[in-house]
Amino acid sequence: MAFDTPSSHKHLSMLQLLACGAAIVTLSMGIRHGFGLWLQPITQAQGWTRETFAFAIAVQNLAWGVFGIFAGMVADRFGAFRVIAGGALLYALGLVGMAMSPTGLLFTLTAGVLIGAAQAGTTYAVIYGVIGRNISADKRSWAMGVAAAAGSFGQFLMVPTEGFLISSFGWQEALLVLSVAVLLIVPLALGLHEASFAGGPAAKREQTIGQALREAFKYPSFQLLMAGYFVCGFQVVFIGVHMPSYLKDKGLSPQVASYALALIGLFNVFGTYAAGALGQRIAKKKILATIYFSRAVVIAVFLAAPLSPASVYIFASLMGLLWLSTIPPTNAVVAQIFGIQHLSMLGGFIFFSHQIGSFMGVWLGGYLYDRTGSYDIVWYIAIALGVFAALVNLPVREAPILRVRHGGLPQGT
Template sequence: MSIPTKSLSMTQVLLCGAAIVTLSMGIRHGFGLWLLPVTQSQGWSRETFAFAIAIQNLAWGVFGIFAGMAADRFGAFRVIVGGAVLYALGLLGMASATTPLLFSATAGVLIGMAQAGTTYAVIYGVIGRNVSADKRSGAMGIAAAAGSFGQFLMVPTEGFLISSFGWKEALMILGLASLMMVPLAWGLREPGFAGGSAIRREQTILQALTEAFKYPSFQLLMAGYFVCGFQVVFIGVHMPSYLKDKGLSPQVASYALALIGLFNVFGTYAAGVLGQRLSKKNILAFIYLARSCAITLFLLTPLSPLSVYVFSAVMGLLWLSTVPVTNAAVAQIFGVAHLSMLSGFVFFSHQIGSFLGVWLGGYLYDRTGSYDVVWYIAIGLGVLAALVNLPVKEASIIRSTAAQAV
């Protein structure tokens, strides 16, 4: 890849990118707060709501691939603006949906497409192209920490909006707020993409994909990220209802999700910094194993607000800490020319896991009256993810001259 003669400053990239991720991730982290208000108001089952959010995660993964390709080709600015507009439309449509089909189309497809254009794959592409390799993992950690801060900031705000104005009005307010991402995207207009011209690359898209999918370490990173998606989305969407079923107040759930976001600020930043100094595969293996241990202890400990808050703090440290490390590993192995696209494919695996985690949570609850089975699956998958990350080879891939030719 030819590096542009002028790059954006790291400060500008991180300020604008972090603010966009704060809004985008902050809004979506609070969707679990709408589960009971929506289902009770509309007379729907929990599976209906969970299925729409599952569709959202799957759409996010699918369209994330194409958003990554577009961002690599035309720059992140255009992609983020389009994603912000879709976010606003999706939230407004979610508020006005009167049937499960419309709810799935808006809360599911539209918002999933919006998240694809306004979250990590696109932002990390900008970071990869404008931040030097020795600072890249830490910069990605800062961006991921911003998403966590968004959860800490936005989840209590969303709870306040729902209680003060109603669940429909809260969605409309957030729809307008999501448009703030448009002016922020202006700060990520890269000189190398001025006028729509792309940076010249040594590989075509097909060559980059063929190389990645033939490389075992890429497949192992995708497998681990699948588990990440299963765990965090199941917990993020279903834990408020799980806690209410156990007799705890809705405020406990709001504080729990906020604590996850707060502690994840520190966890993701620390993971990004450690990724510059330690083996990334070992960091990932530790995170997945620690998650399984935390869930096991949570289920074995008598449930109380204190136990919920301790669990939330521990899970917060581990929540999105996989994100900067995984993406930095992809950049280290394959370079940054097609980073947004490759990150999109890795994230697609994450979102398949997210789909199964959130949908199985609703499906098995409706049929068994309990979330226990899904908790056990999350524990087992965490152990599996720890094991599959250990064989990952992090060294930069060596390409022959012939393989680089377009």
């Protein structure tokens, strides 16, 4: 029995699914991609070290990973709408708390835990679960690429918007404006309300949650994908959060950092779409290995070249092509190996590995900067990890895993 046999419920239309999913990711991911713009305004206003801010964002990424597992379980069981709507409310509360926190501890609880939990319910693991359940396997990788590409426009749109809000109204007021804007996710989530979940729990599944987890964690390819995703998180969150301060330390204006983050978002649109489309034609593990190795090369050349606004924009454009382009092939290969029944949950576990990497990248950046006065060591670690991730993705087996039915016949062939 094939994993991708459609269920009996009426599927959402592809246009509705991609439009609403992309808009939700645009808001959720777009806002969080601009958090690096608040590092210096908040630390200077509050008298905090960079490590204090970095630790809160590191906790945010870790909380995102932890809550993402449970958000995926709930979305697989009861549908995505409730998870997304609840996540939007937490996001708004977290942004308000981020603006009003008088201490580093409260800042960590709001900017870290609350917003991390919110992102777990409003980003890729949950959205891709809906895509997996409603779009056939022959178009799934492409659809994931389209959703990621359209969502990537959020970074291009939101980062300059956040920079404008900070410069025009102040960092606290800017966060309050965003807390209202993020509530637009709630009506958008109605477009992802799946009919099969309207009356309660989904139909009986062939695997329990425990069986699905035991199967996945014993499978070497799942472990390799998790290792690669750890590196992805380390690289992109370190760069996204610390690059504005790195560039300002080197004497470049804040506008250069804003434009650079916007360019990452713009070129990310093309990179994620291309990765998703190519995933329908060539082995996804080769796509992933190429992305990770290319990141290592791009970072190494950026550090070796003379620093200027032009070199920053070239670096941002190239990194943008590689930024979130790991997401469509990674999630598509998980669906290809294990099927779609527990896709949000398994995607959540792989993403948890990503967020452990994110925690390490953003926290280590702040920690080592405060102690050495430089980001150099973390840049070098990012290069080495890129090569490592390229190598560990090459042995991944993409064929559907074979399961044995009660009659002794293989399932999934």
